[in-house]
Each structure stands twice: as structure tokens, then as C-alpha cells.
Amino acid sequence: MSTTTPTSLSSFEIRPTATPTSDEDRAAALAAPRFGTVFTDHMARISWSEDQGWHDRRVEAYGPLLLDPATAVLHYAQEIFEGMKAYRHADGSVWTFRPWANAERFARSARRLALPELSEEDFLGSLAALVATDAAWVPSGEETSLYLRPFMYASEAFLGVRPSRAAEYLVIASPVGPYFASGVQPVSIWVAEDYHRAGAGGTGAAKCGGNYAASLLPQQEAYALGYDQVCFLDASTNTLVEELGGMNVFLVHADGSVSTPELSGSILEGVTRSSILQLLRDAGHQVHERPVPLTELRAGLEDGSVAEVFACGTAAVVTPIGRLGGQGFDLTVGDGSAGPVTSSVRSELMDIQYGRVADRHGWLHRLL
Incomplete structure (x- = not known):
């Protein structure tokens, strides 16, 4: 079911960056966004431990992660991720597409990799909190969007083949243009x-x-x-x-x-x-x-x-x-x-995502 009001941000503490990107530099990045090369000023984050469960929900400055050389993910590849987009509609609102399906798959992936499962509420809340904080980074050009990358990794510093007793969940975002810069080509x-x-x-x-x-x-x-x-x-x-x-x-x-x-x-x-x-x-x-x-x-x-x-x-x-x-x-x-069926389904799907046609299946979820 589509959601027409933004997800609550109340559970996330906003810790603004001390060095925001200038309006000029951000405008330059948004003028010709390249997939996965430029990132917004902030990232959403939630920590997990065996004793505390999920805690410390926050949006903080985008930056390097400090990892102990023995961090479990570096040795046993205990990590998962998702990929999704935020779309700027003609009225300036920002929406994403079927995020509850991503949240469900993220939980299934976590289960398979013996990582803690994140609730749908936290998953959706993290997207909304980051997009609200970095709203100016959501582009509005043709076939542009803000690519969202939620991910989780085993963060315990321990060399042993067992599930990690600590994990970090983060969301980072990158303004992107068409995946194929030359247009849709076979x-x-x-x-x-x-x-x-x-x-x-x-x-x-x-x-x-x-x-x-x-x-x-x-x-x-x-x-x-x-x-x-x-x-x-x-x-x-x-x-x-x-x-x-x-x-x-x-x-x-x-x-x-x-x-x-x-x-x-x-x-x-x-x-x-x-x-x-x-x-x-x-x-x-x-x-x-x-x-x-x-x-x-x-x-x-x-x-x-x-x-x-x-x-x-x-x-x-x-x-x-x-x-x-x-x-x-x-x-x-x-x-x-490109054949007619391929072209037609691509156009229809993107028209739904960008709000150009009716969302008859209730797939859109408002973030801002």
C-alpha cells in the first residue's frame, strides 16, 4: 500500500556535519551525476550488539569507518546490502519505490548471513531520516534520482568462525543519472x-x-x-x-x-x-x-x-x-x-516511479 505522508523521523538523532558541501559544489555534482561516485553529506546509522540489541539511531556526517584489523566482516564476509532510489516528483516531493519489499529482503538476507534482522520501521525510518537531512541532494533532472544504499556488516573484532556479536547498519546516498550515459542501448x-x-x-x-x-x-x-x-x-x-x-x-x-x-x-x-x-x-x-x-x-x-x-x-x-x-x-x-515490450514496460515502470502516471498498485512511499 502506498504511503502519502513521510515516515516518522523522531527515533533518529540528527548530528549535522561540520563541513557541508557548498551550494556551488553540490550544484555541480547534481548537474551531471555519475553512478556511485559522489555521496551526500550524511549517512544514517544504527548500531547493534548482542547485549543491547538495536540502539543509537542517528544521522551523522558521511565519512570513513574506523575498523579494527580483526573486524569480522574483513575475514568472513558477513555483510549484506540493498539498492533503491529516491525520486523527485514534479511537485518537489520525494518518494521511493516499494521499500517494504527491500526491507523484507534485507531481513531475509540478514537471516541467511547470521546477522541481526532489522525491523521494517527502522529500515524505512533510516531512509526518511537521511533523505530529510540531505534533501537538497535529490536531483530533479530527467532520469535522475538519489541512489540509496542500506548495508550491514559484522563489526565485532574477533577472529573466529561464528556469527558476530556486534553489527553496524548504515545508509549512504549518491545522486545518479541514467545508468547508461549514452542512453538506453542494447x-x-x-x-x-x-x-x-x-x-x-x-x-x-x-x-x-x-x-x-x-x-x-x-x-x-x-x-x-x-x-x-x-x-x-x-x-x-x-x-x-x-x-x-x-x-x-x-x-x-x-x-x-x-x-x-x-x-x-x-x-x-x-x-x-x-x-x-x-x-x-x-x-x-x-x-x-x-x-x-x-x-x-x-x-x-x-x-x-x-x-x-x-x-x-x-x-x-x-x-x-x-x-x-x-x-x-x-x-x-x-x-x-530494444523491442516494443521491453521499451513499453521500462517506460511504464519509470512513469510510476516518477509520479507521471497513477500508482494503481500502491507501490510508492513518500519520504519527504
């Missing part, structure tokens, strides 16, 4: 058959850094081969399409139906993914969440029964895929350009 995908992102019973369904670290070498190899991104197959059979390093995958068939790999426990349950599933169904498409064999995808591209392929995620929203390659094949998707 990307090329290399199918990795020698590497896997995650396996059955692993952490594939959790949003933790280790999953992304595992994707970096095959991504690097894909670049060297002339491809933009890498697609992973399932670890059990090495035959089923799963996801890209950070995005879910959709196939649009020539008959108008749409398929996407089913959630198997090794695929991240994307908030953008579930939103697109709903929008496609609203538009009358038959949508199938099911296993997608690579052989089926290849055959569909060769005979034209697969007309479009696209990827989706918070950062890039919806990205058309124009080329799919792998060991022994190099195929063009359709005519190599």
Missing part, C-alpha cells in the same frame, strides 16, 4: 559456462557481497571477449539460464508471452523483477516463471520464436539485450534493438 551478454554465481543451498537468494565478488572474474573475461555483461547458468546442471551478475533476465516470445527463470534459491528475488511481472500481466501478457534451458533460448533466437530479451534491476531499471554469445554461438536478439 547490451551484449556472454554466457559463462565455466563459472557459477551461486549453488543450491548457497547464498544466491541473499543480497550479499560475496555473490557479486564471484561474478567479477567471469565479468572481466566477458569484457575481454567484447561483451558488456555475463549471464550465469545453474550450478547443478549447467544448462539453465539464471541471472546476470546483478540483474534478472526476461524472454519475450513471438506470441507475446513472457518467460523468466523461476526463483530457485540461487536467484535473487529482485524488486524490479516482481514489479515487471505484475505490469506484464496487467498488459495482458501470459507470464511464466519457470526453468529456462539455454538450448531453448538459443533455438528461440535462431528461429525467431524469442523476439526480445531484457534484463532488469534497480540501477539500470530495464536493459534490452541485443546479442547473446557463448562457447560455440553468437546470436543477435531480434534486430538487435
